[in-house]
Amino acid sequence: MTAMRIDCHQHFWRYAPDEYGWIDDTMAGLRRDFLPPDLRPLLDATATDGCIAVQARQTSAETRFLLDLAAAAPWILGVVGWVDLRSSDVERELDACGREPRLVGIRHIAQAEAVDFLTGDAFVRGVEALARHRLTYDLLVFPPQLPAAIELVRRLPEQRFVLDHLGKPNLRGGDLAGWTRALRELAAAPNVACKLSGLVTEADWLHWTDATLRPAFEVALGAFGPDRLLFGSDWPVCLCASSYTRWHATVLAWLDGLGPATATAILGGNAPTWYPRIAKP
Numbered sequence: 001m002t003a004m005r006i007d008c009h010q011h012f013w014r015y016a017p018d019e020y021g022w023i024d025d026t027m028a029g030l031r032r033d034f035l036p037p038d039l040r041p042l043l044d045a046t047a048t049d050g051c052i053a054v055q056a057r058q059t060s061a062e063t064r065f066l067l068d069l070a071a072a073a074p075w076i077l078g079v080v081g082w083v084d085l086r087s088s089d090v091e092r093e094l095d096a097c098g099r100e101p102r103l104v105g106i107r108h109i110a111q112a113e114a115v116d117f118l119t120g121d122a123f124v125r126g127v128e129a130l131a132r133h134r135l136t137y138d139l140l141v142f143p144p145q146l147p148a149a150i151e152l153v154r155r156l157p158e159q160r161f162v163l164d165h166l167g168k169p170n171l172r173g174g175d176l177a178g179w180t181r182a183l184r185e186l187a188a189a190p191n192v193a194c195k196l197s198g199l200v201t202e203a204d205w206l207h208w209t210d211a212t213l214r215p216a217f218e219v220a221l222g223a224f225g226p227d228r229l230l231f232g233s234d235w236p237v238c239l240c241a242s243s244y245t246r247w248h249a250t251v252l253a254w255l256d257g258l259g260p261a262t263a264t265a266i267l268g269g270n271a272p273t274w275y276p277r278i279a280k281p
Contacts, residue, residue, distance in 0.1 A: 003269035006077060006278075007051040009164060009197040009232025010039065012069055019057060027240050034236040036073045042235065042244040043075070049268070050077040052232075052275065054138065054164075055107055058082050060093075063103070070102040077271075077279040078104030080138050085126025098133045104275040105136035110145060111168070118148040119155075128156050134276050136160040139192075142168050146182035153189040160191055162274050165198025165234065169216050172204055180219050187223035193274045194224045196251055196266065197232030205241035210250060217254050226262040230270050 013020065014033050023030045043051065053066045053076050063081030070076035079102050083093045097103050110117050117123065118141070127137050139149050139161055146167050153161050163186065169179040186192055199213045220229060231251055235244050242250075255263040272278050 003264050003267075004049040004077075004271075005047060006231070006268035006271045007043065007048050007233050007235070008162075008230040008268075008271055008275075009054055009195050010051050010235040011056045011237065012036065012039075012053055012066065013056055014065075027237075029239060030236055036069055036076065039235060040073075040075070042233075045245055046248045048248075050075040050279075052076075052078040052080060052104065052271070052278070054080040055082045058109060063097075067100055067102055074279070076102070078102055078275055078277065080105040080107050080136070082107060083126075085129075086120070086122040087126070090126045090129055094129055094133050094135070097135065101277070102279060103135065104277045105138050105162070106130060107138035107140060107164075109140055111140050111142050113145075115145050116148050118145065118152045124152065124155060127152065127159060131156070131159045136162055136275050138162050138164055139167075140164045143170065143179045143182060146179070146186060150182065150186050150189070153186065153192050157189070157191055160274055160276075161189075161193070162230065163192060163194045164232075165202070166194055166196070166216055166220050168198065168202050171199060171202045171208070171212060171216060176215065176219070183219060184223045187228070192224075193228040193230060193270065194220055195230045195232040196220065197230075198234040198237070200238055200241035200247060201234070203241065208241060210253060213250065214254060217251075226258070226265050227270060227273075229266045230274060231267050 012035055015031055055062050066079040070079050081103055083106055130137055141149050167183055169176050199216055200208055203212050233244055233247055238247050
């Protein structure tokens with residue numbers, strides 16, 4: 001059976017200013033609703049079969065919202081939601097999550113936290129509990145937080161992790177040396193994969209080119225290999241700097257020449273390995 005093409009990272013929301021305060025004036029175009037009927041034509045235009053919807057708010061209501069969308073649109077193959085992993089009641093919450101067939105992972109917006117947030121004892125215990133429910137943990141960090149991410153994945157070798165947006169390299173500043181070292185160290189842990197997503201918004205939104213972004217892709221490919229990379233659009237956030245189709249075409253250009261097996265793996269074939277609860281076709 002041919003592997004599905006899956007966008008492994010995108011968001012939905014019904015916009016409300018008090019719920020999405022991170023959408024500032026520079027991102028004014030995101031101050032509206034983005035729902036499944038907005039995304040489906042873009043998936044069709046890029047021959048993408050389905051997607052994984054990722055949380056953008058740290059509330060239980062956000063997880064419920066995304067799961068309800070997935071129940072109504074079977075091509076939303078999975079949801080990366082949120083629970084309070086530091087809660088003393090996390091096991092009960094995860095037991096409830098285990099009954100949700102479309103929930104494939106959990107994420108905390110750690111990029112907004114202290115550099116050592118990921119290694120706090122309560123948080124580590126919460127992440128450790130995910131493995132018992134076959135839930136992946138999505139790492140969302142800036143480069144200064146990568147050392148904590150490295151410590152976390154080493155402490156929990158049985159847990160699957162997926163790094164969002166390649167760890168957000170500083171493509172505007174262009175100094176990738178420290179990020180490169182840390183990414184390679186993170187990739188040395190076999191329980192971590194990486195999403196090819198979110199790069200356009202780490203670069204100059206108006207002037208980025210293939211040459212601007214390709215070095216980050218090449219570092220990620222060398223570090224993780226083709227079996228631990230996943231395509232993601234980061235739609236609609238990507239719209240600050242790129243159309244959906246332009247970003248998709250950029251990734252296809254990177255994959256050109258690597259062989260059909262590599263392209264198939266990155267564009268969707270790897271997803272069930274790293275999100276084992278993902279809906280099967």
